[in-house]
Amino acid sequence: MLLPPPLAWLVDKASYISNADQFLSALGAGLIAEGLPLAGGALTLAAPHPIIARRVWLWRADTGAVIEALGFASLEGTKPDPASVGRDWLAGLGGGPLTATVAGIGPDAPLIEWAMSRPLTPEQSELTRQVARFAASPLATLTARATMASLLETYLGRRSAAQVLAGRLRRETGETIRAALLYADLRGFTELSEAAAPEAVVAALGAWFDRIAGAVHAFGGEVLKFIGDGVLVIFPVGENAPALACDGALRAVAAARAGMAHLDEARARQGLPPLPFGMALHLGEILWGNIGTADRLDFTAIGRAVNLVSRLEGLCRPLGRDVLISGVFAAETETPLTPLGAHALRGISEPCVVFALPEK
Incomplete structure (x- = not known):
C-alpha cells in the first residue's frame, strides 16, 4: 500500500527531527502540497517543568513562520486548557473552520490543531485523522527528548544540561x-x-x-x-x-x-x-x-x-x-x-x- 507523502514522511523521517517547530512546519507544508487548505497549525506538548504546564508551537501557512507560546501552571495547581492557546490563535487567522486531533493516548498526549481557509472534503478530513494517528510515534520521541532536556535544565542549568545531553557522562x-x-x-x-x-x-x-x-x-x-x-x-x-x-x-x-x-x-x-x-x-x-x-x-x-x-x-x-x-x-x-x-x-x-x- 502506497502511503500519501505526509504519512510516509511521518513514518520514515519525522522521528529524526529534534525540534517541535521544524516538525510542525514540515508537516504543514506537506499537507498543503496534498491540497489541504491550511491557514495555520498548532502543536501542543506537555512540559514537565516547575512553572510551565504546556508548550505550544504556532505555524502560519502564508509565511511559514513558527512562534512558541507557553501555558503556565496556576499557583493553585490547576492546569490550563491544553487547547485554548492554539485554538484562540488559530481562530484569529481568518475565521475558517478548525480541526483538532490528539496524537496519542492520555490527558497529556500531543494535540495537533489546524485552521482551514475553507471546509475540508471527506477525504481531506480522513487524511488529518490519519496524520494524528501516524504522528503519535514521532511525537512521543520528540516529547521524550523535550522532557529529558527540561528535567536536566531544571536541575543542572541550561549550560550543564546541554553537556550531559551531548553525552559527557x-x-x-x-x-x-x-x-x-x-x-x-x-x-x-x-x-x-x-x-x-x-x-x-x-x-x-x-x-x-x-x-x-x-x-x-x-x-x-x-x-x-x-x-x-x-x-x-x-x-x-x-x-x-x-x-x-x-x-x-x-x-x-x-x-x-x-x-x-x-x-x-x-x-x-x-x-x-x-x-x-x-x-x-x-x-x-x-x-x-x-x-x-x-x-x-x-x-x-x-x-x-x-x-x-x-x-x-x-x-x-x-x-x-x-x-x-x-x-x-x-x-x-x-x-x-x-x-x-x-x-x-x-x-x-x-x-x-x-x-x-x-x-x-
Whole structure:
C-alpha cells in the first residue's frame, strides 16, 4: 500500500527531527502540497517543568513562520486548557473552520490543531485523522527528548544540561571557561534555621534564590550551583570583551539588591526579620566538568577563581558591605567603585585588592 507523502514522511523521517517547530512546519507544508487548505497549525506538548504546564508551537501557512507560546501552571495547581492557546490563535487567522486531533493516548498526549481557509472534503478530513494517528510515534520521541532536556535544565542549568545531553557522562578534565563570577550568600542562615519552622525556612530560601536567579538570567548569566543558602553564578565571556560580562554581572547585582529590598519590606509587614546577604564579584577562569565517583557525578566548577570569589564574599560582614568586587573585575568596568585596599583571603596565597559599590 502506497502511503500519501505526509504519512510516509511521518513514518520514515519525522522521528529524526529534534525540534517541535521544524516538525510542525514540515508537516504543514506537506499537507498543503496534498491540497489541504491550511491557514495555520498548532502543536501542543506537555512540559514537565516547575512553572510551565504546556508548550505550544504556532505555524502560519502564508509565511511559514513558527512562534512558541507557553501555558503556565496556576499557583493553585490547576492546569490550563491544553487547547485554548492554539485554538484562540488559530481562530484569529481568518475565521475558517478548525480541526483538532490528539496524537496519542492520555490527558497529556500531543494535540495537533489546524485552521482551514475553507471546509475540508471527506477525504481531506480522513487524511488529518490519519496524520494524528501516524504522528503519535514521532511525537512521543520528540516529547521524550523535550522532557529529558527540561528535567536536566531544571536541575543542572541550561549550560550543564546541554553537556550531559551531548553525552559527557564520565569523569574527565573538563572545560576551561573565562567568566565573570558572582557568589551570593545569606547571612545568619543558621540562626534563621534554628528559630523558624522548616516551612518558613524553605519559603525564605525560595524567595532569596528567586531574586538572585531572576536578576542573573535577565542579564545573561547562568546559575551553576546552589550551595546551601549560597549560589554560584557565571557570566561567560566567550568571544565578547570581558567588560560586557562584568557589566551584565553588575546589572544583575543591582537588580537583585532591589529585589531583596522589596522582599525585606514585604517580610517586615508580615512581622518577619529581613534577609541580610553578601555578594562578591570576580573575573577569572574556572574548570567546569564532571566531578565525583565513577557512577555518581556532579557537573560543577572548581578553580582558583571559584575559591577567591567565595572567600571574598566572606569579607562582606567584616567590611560592613553587601557587595564586594575584586581588583581584577574592577579593572574591566567603568562603573565608579570605592577602593577598600588589599585584604588577605583565607586559602588564597596573595592579598586581593577589594572594591565596593559606592554607598548611597
